[in-house]
Amino acid sequence: MRGKNRLPKTRGCGWAPSNIALSKYWGKRDTELNLPFTSSISISLGHRGAFTCVEVSDRDEYWLNGQLLPADSEFASRTRQYLALFEQCAKHFVVRSRLNIPLAAGFASSACGFAALVLALDDLYDWQLSHIELSILARLGSGSACRSLHDGFVMWQAGQDADGWDSYGVPIDSVWPELCVGMLIVDRSPKAVSSRAAMLATVTSSTLYHQWVEQASKDVQAIHSAILQHDFKTLGEVAELNAMAMHAVIRSSVPPINYSTWETLQIIERVQHIRQSGIQVYLTQDAGPNVQLIFTKEHQETLERLFPAMEVVAPFADYQEVVECLDCNSHETLNTADKLLVHQRGDLHRAFSVVVTRVNSDGECELLMQQRSANKYHSSGKWSNTCCGHPRSYQTMLADAMQRSMEELGIQLTSLQEIGSFIYYANLDSGLIEHELDHVLWTDWQGDLVLHPDRLEVQDYCWVTIERLQQQLRDEPDSYSSWLPQLLTVLRLKLSGDGRV
Ligand code: PMV
Numbered sequence: 046m047r048g049k050n051r052l053p054k055t056r057g058c059g060w061a062p063s064n065i066a067l068s069k070y071w072g073k074r075d076t077e078l079n080l081p082f083t084s085s086i087s088i089s090l091g092h093r094g095a096f097t098c099v100e101v102s103d104r105d106e107y108w109l110n111g112q113l114l115p116a117d118s119e120f121a122s123r124t125r126q127y128l129a130l131f132e133q134c135a136k137h138f139v140v141r142s143r144l145n146i147p148l149a150a151g152f153a154s155s156a157c158g159f160a161a162l163v164l165a166l167d168d169l170y171d172w173q174l175s176h177i178e179l180s181i182l183a184r185l186g187s188g189s190a191c192r193s194l195h196d197g198f199v200m201w202q203a204g205q206d207a208d209g210w211d212s213y214g215v216p217i218d219s220v221w222p223e224l225c226v227g228m229l230i231v232d233r234s235p236k237a238v239s240s241r242a243a244m245l246a247t248v249t250s251s252t253l254y255h256q257w258v259e260q261a262s263k264d265v266q267a268i269h270s271a272i273l274q275h276d277f278k279t280l281g282e283v284a285e286l287n288a289m290a291m292h293a294v295i296r297s298s299v300p301p302i303n304y305s306t307w308e309t310l311q312i313i314e315r316v317q318h319i320r321q322s323g324i325q326v327y328l329t330q331d332a333g334p335n336v337q338l339i340f341t342k343e344h345q346e347t348l349e350r351l352f353p354a355m356e357v358v359a360p361f362a363d364y365q366e367v368v369e370c371l372d373c374n375s376h377e378t379l380n381t382a383d384k385l386l387v388h389q390r391g392d393l394h395r396a397f398s399v400v401v402t403r404v405n406s407d408g409e410c411e412l413l414m415q416q417r418s419a420n421k422y423h424s425s426g427k428w429s430n431t432c433c434g435h436p437r438s439y440q441t442m443l444a445d446a447m448q449r450s451m452e453e454l455g456i457q458l459t460s461l462q463e464i465g466s467f468i469y470y471a472n473l474d475s476g477l478i479e480h481e482l483d484h485v486l487w488t489d490w491q492g493d494l495v496l497h498p499d500r501l502e503v504q505d506y507c508w509v510t511i512e513r514l515q516q517q518l519r520d521e522p523d524s525y526s527s528w529l530p531q532l533l534t535v536l537r538l539k540l541s542g543d544g545r546v
Contacts, residue, residue, distance in 0.1 A: 055100060059164020060380045061183075061193045062094035062360075063146045063157040065226060065337050067284040067329060068264045069291045070188050070201060071257065072248045078209040079188040082248075083261040085201045086217070086268050087192040090146065090226065091360040092367045094157035094193070096380040097142040099165040101135040108141040119235070120158075127159065127186045134170060143380075146228075159186030160193035180213035197361065198272050200265070219272050222362045225345055227338035227355040231308045240332040243295055243302050250299040257294040261287065281327030281339050288329040289313075295332070306334040319351065368394040368435040371482055384435065388423070391470070391478030395439065397446045398430040398483050398532050399461065402540070403490045409510045410545050412536070413494070415454065416505040417526070423473040426504065429526035433483075446486050454506070455497025461486040465535035471527035483528055485535045511537065 064087035072082045105128075107114045107121045114121045128138050140162065144154055160183045167174050174182070176194050184191035192199040195216040204212030238246075248254055264287040271280035295302050305313075309330065316328045316338065326340040326348060338355065340348055345357060366384045371377065371393045378395075387394050401413040413431045417424055434449040436442035443461050450458050466484045473479050496506060509517075515533065518525055 056098055057100075057165040057167070057169025058096070058098040058379065059161045059166075059168055060094065060096045061157045061160035061164060061190075062089040062091060062196060063144075063154065064089045064189065064192045064199065065329060066189065066192075066331065067198075067280065067339075068261060068268045068287050069331075071261070071291050071294065072244050072254065073188070075207070075209065076245060078212075079184050080209050080212050081188060081201065081203045082258050084203040084265045085189075085192070085261070086265055086272070087189070087199050087201070087214075088224070088226065088360055089193065089196045089199060090358045091196070092381060092383055093146045093358055095142055095144045095154070095161040097140060097158070097161035097165045099141075099162065099169055100139045101169075102137045102139040104139075105137045106139040108139075110143055119239075123155070123186070124162070127162070130185065131166060134166075140165075155187040156189040156193045159183045159190035162186065163190075164194075177213050177215075181209065184209070184213065200269065217269065217272055219275070220361050221272070221275060222359070223342040224277075224359065224361060225338075225340050225342060226358045226360065227340065227348060227352065228358065229312060229336045229338065229352060229355050231306055231312070231334045231336065236304065236333050238302050238304075243298070243304075243332060246298040246302060247295050251294055251297040253294050253297045257290060260290055277325060277341055281325060284329050284339060285327040288331075292330060304333050305330070309334045309336060312336045315351075319348075324348070367437075368396075369438055370394050376482055378438070385477075388473075388477040388479065391480045393468070393480050393482060394435065395442075396433060396435050396481040396483045397442055397486050398433040398528065399446050399450055399458070400485060400487045400532065400536055401431045401456075401458070401490050401494070402487065402536075402545075403494070403508070404545075405508070405510070409512075410540055411508040411510050412514060413490075414507055414509055414514070415498070415503045416507075418500060418502055418504045421502070423477050423479070424526045427526045428507075428524055429529055430532055433528075436484075442484060443486065453499055453502045455499070456494060458488055461488050463487075464539040467528075467531040467535060469528050469531055473527065479527065481528070483532065485532055487536065487539060511540070 066085050066087045068086045070081045070085035074080050074082050105125060107124050109120055124140055142158060146154060163179050163183045167179060180191040180194045183194060192201050192214040194214055198217035198219055199214045200217055201214045202212060264283050267283045268280060292305060313328065316326055319326055324344050324347060326338055326344060329337050329339060338348065349355060349357065367381045368384045368387050370379045370382050370387060372379050373393050402410055405411050414428050415431060416428050417426060419425050432450045432453045434445065436445040446461055447458050450456050464485050464487045466482060468482050471479045498506060518530060
């Protein structure tokens with residue numbers, strides 16, 4: 046479940062990804078409620094976003110990436126204004142946000158910021174709001190925030206109701222692992238005209254605004270079908286033209302508003318040339334000078350060479366490399382973070398170990414073990430549990446573990462049961478640190494089990510009795526993963542309780 050945690054309720058926390066619109070939201074039919082004239086579609090940026098904690102206090106304090114913000118800063122005043130909506134809950138709040146995207150550089154920091162804040166409030170007060178209600182609340186902070194409650198593609202349905210109850214973000218059921226977004230920062234300075242002010246100016250003064258509404262409505266439809274059909278060319282073409290049309294209509298405001306710099310225009314031209322040379326790359330641009338490139342994995346290396354400063358996000362692929370970090374004392378969820386980074390820093394995170402047992406023909410209990418392949422990023426070549434991994438969350442753990450067992454060993458487990466957990470900390474062979482809350486998921490297998498191991502993950506496998514394994518662990522501890530002894534203790538406890546060993 047995105048961003049939920051179970052910290053003691055003096056503090057609520059939430060995480061939300063940033064999102065980039067492929068078909069833009071530009072112009073409000075209601076400026077108080079942030080209700081748009083048209084629907085829009087975005088792609089969430091995987092693990093790039095905001096993690097926010099909120100506490101009730103006797104004073105207002107807003108912290109951004111570890112720095113206390115001046116009360117008159119834009120971030121502080123927008124947050125204060127927004128939190129005033131919740132004054133019946135508390136008069137003052139301390140808000141601490143961490144964003145891992147460039148701030149105020151057209152990478153939708155307000156979108157993930159408000160979505161994370163709403164999730165933090167929901168957590169603090171245990172409202173248990175639905176995604177729709179959370180999206181509506183986030184929309185009141187910043188329109189585009191209503192699309193940041195989900196991963197992947199999200200459609201913000203414009204809705205028609207005057208009160209905005211039908212205007213919120215809904216996920217589009219499509220996974221596109223090859224899709225990449227490249228972030229090109231042209232200028233980090235705050236924009237001269239906020240998107241709020243510019244939208245109002247465009248709606249009230251541009252003679253072209255109604256044309257934008259017509260075109261944007263068509264673009265949403267075209268992008269929606271392109272997403273469902275994985276039609277990259279249409280997606281790219283329509284997204285790029287949509288962004289160009291948005292900037293054209295913004296420029297047609299009176300007086301004109303221009304977000305592009307000379308460098309922005311150079312990039313736009315360059316992308317066209319690159320495309321003419323046969324590389325399918327498109328771009329989009331939010332209300333600022335910075336540009337986001339849209340391309341697929343096959344062109345990533347080439348484009349990284351052409352744009353060395355570009356930061357690439359693969360919203361679907363990167364997300365699989367994210368783990369759930371936990372508070373060291375309470376073991377409650379803190380946030381999600383990049384898997385490698387977490388193993389470099391030794392942050393406590395959630396993991397699972399799957400153990401499959403069976404009773405052999407001599408009536409002894411055996412455990413199915415795998416030898417980790419030589420390619421693994423740590424503990425390569427070591428013997429370990431049947432399979433292990435990092436769940437997306439506690440709620441999805443059993444499903445994630447079943448999927449992992451299928452991917453690694455080609456076995457379809459249907460009845461995993463959590464039999465205990467343990468925490469371990471180990472400096473690994475590869476220089477990484479393993480610091481996990483490891484949930485032991487067990488199943489007893491009846492009958493034959495045919496395995497189809499993925500050799501990139503699993504070098505070998507075997508069935509071994511618990512007694513023999515214990516002896517081998519004493520004789521050759523270095524041949525086994527560092528978490529195996531603790532796992533075995535949990536397993537033995539369960540099996541002896543059941544009278545199996
Ligand atoms: O949500 P706001 O008020 O920051 O407006 C965002 C508008 C654009 O980023 C330019 C387009 C969009 O749909 O995200």
